[in-house]
Amino acid sequence: MFGLQKKIGIDLGTATILVYEKGKGIILKEPSVVAMEKGTKKVLAVGEEARRMLGRTPGNIVAIRPLREGVIADFEVTEIMLKHFISKVCGKYTFIKPLIMVCVPVNVTGVEQRAVIEAAMQVGAKKAFLIEEPLAAAIGAGLPIHEPCGSMVVDIGGGTCDIAVISLGGIVVSESLRVAGDNFDEAIIRYVKSKYNLMIGERTAEEVKIAIGTAHLDVQEDTTYEVRGRDIMSGLPKNIILTPKEIYEALKDPVQAIVAAVKRVLEQTPPELASDIIDKGLVLTGGGAMLRGLDRLLSEETGIPVVLAEDALSCVAIGTGKALENLDYLQDSLISNNHRSLGRGF
Numbered sequence: 001m002f003g004l005q006k007k008i009g010i011d012l013g014t015a016t017i018l019v020y021e022k023g024k025g026i027i028l029k030e031p032s033v034v035a036m037e038k039g040t041k042k043v044l045a046v047g048e049e050a051r052r053m054l055g056r057t058p059g060n061i062v063a064i065r066p067l068r069e070g071v072i073a074d075f076e077v078t079e080i081m082l083k084h085f086i087s088k089v090c091g092k093y094t095f096i097k098p099l100i101m102v103c104v105p106v107n108v109t110g111v112e113q114r115a116v117i118e119a120a121m122q123v124g125a126k127k128a129f130l131i132e133e134p135l136a137a138a139i140g141a142g143l144p145i146h147e148p149c150g151s152m153v154v155d156i157g158g159g160t161c162d163i164a165v166i167s168l169g170g171i172v173v174s175e176s177l178r179v180a181g182d183n184f185d186e187a188i189i190r191y192v193k194s195k196y197n198l199m200i201g202e203r204t205a206e207e208v209k210i211a212i213g214t215a216h217l218d219v220q221e222d223t224t225y226e227v228r229g230r231d232i233m234s235g236l237p238k239n240i241i242l243t244p245k246e247i248y249e250a251l252k253d254p255v256q257a258i259v260a261a262v263k264r265v266l267e268q269t270p271p272e273l274a275s276d277i278i279d280k281g282l283v284l285t286g287g288g289a290m291l292r293g294l295d296r297l298l299s300e301e302t303g304i305p306v307v308l309a310e311d312a313l314s315c316v317a318i319g320t321g322k323a324l325e326n327l328d329y330l331q332d333s334l335i336s337n338n339h340r341s342l343g344r345g346f
């Protein structure tokens with residue numbers, strides 16, 4: 001019924017916003033950051049430009065990440081950001097208005113859901129829908145979610161880790177954990193502070209994680225990583241060298257929290273679906289899932305095969321866009337601007 005319509009999928013992520021367009025692939029990828037003037041709330045920069053300002057702004061400018069820990073922490077700013085990016089990619093569609101599907105964190109409230117839809121409508125959508133993150137991740141990873149067999153997905157983003165078992169187009173068992181990539185960064189900051197009396201920033205911690213972070217001691221980089229921070233005692237800049245083994249130690253707690261949650265979901269999975277998952281394994285998606293050795297650790301801890309999705313960072317955005325091609329069988333799991341009933345988990 002929407003054959004000629006432009007179809008746009010938006011992953012409204014805690015760390016990154018990605019936009020997917022059918023036939024073109026990922027057409028936008030920007031950090032979820034907005035820089036504003038403090039008193040007037042005038043927007044100065046959005047996305048990559050605003051991210052470069054994080055932690056480096058003068059007193060009268062603030063760089064905000066409006067989504068935190070998987071929830072919309074500052075709705076007004078989220079709306080501004082969403083409108084900015086939608087206008088950027090949809091500005092050219094003057095005649096044919098696009099269909100827009102937005103993937104939002106699982107924990108957003110009903111009011112926020114409707115407001116996200118209204119934001120998409122205001123910037124020119126013909127129709128707008130919302131989809132749950134694990135469902136979008138599973139579609140993006142190419143799992144056969146509409147078949148009567150169990151598929152398991154673990155999506156580890158910046159703010160949340162969403163674990164779900166899906167069958168016949170719906171979520172059968174799920175858990176959303178507020179432990180993900182951002183917590184890995186915070187754990188590195190805490191570790192460096194307590195071991196070296198050194199304060200490092202979020203961006204540095206993320207660089208360390210990506211460069212030498214590991215969840216499994218047998219899977220580590222052969223290199224060390226030099227970081228610069230502020231010595232807590234002297235207040236002066238200081239350099240230290242970190243090893244992969246140290247980062248493994250730093251990340252142990254958040255990594256174990258994710259392992260425990262995956263086990264809990266498996267324990268609650270009906271036996272028939274569990275047996276499908278034992279055969280097919282579980283799929284990891286999201287940027288946080290790219291932590292070295294996490295797939296191996298999860299496989300060892302659960303005894304089932306674990307695969308990192310091919311394009312882990314883009315899976316949710318791709319799945320969000322592709323969900324627009326499957327509106328018929330997903331209808332019950334979505335919320336749209338004229339389909340007001342709330343789907344599962346919303």
Ligand SMILES: Nc1ncnc2c1ncn2[C@@H]1O[C@H](COP(=O)(O)OP(=O)(O)OP(=O)(O)O)[C@@H](O)[C@H]1O
Nearest residue numbers: 013014015016157158159160181286287288290291
């Ligand atoms: N190679 C990598 N190794 C480890 N972590 C990574 C890597 N690349 C990206 N990340 C982390 O992935 C996280 C962002 O992932 P993603 O873009 O999937 O999250 P999001 O969709 O914005 O968040 P959420 O799903 O919680 O809303 C960040 O914490 C980032 O540091």
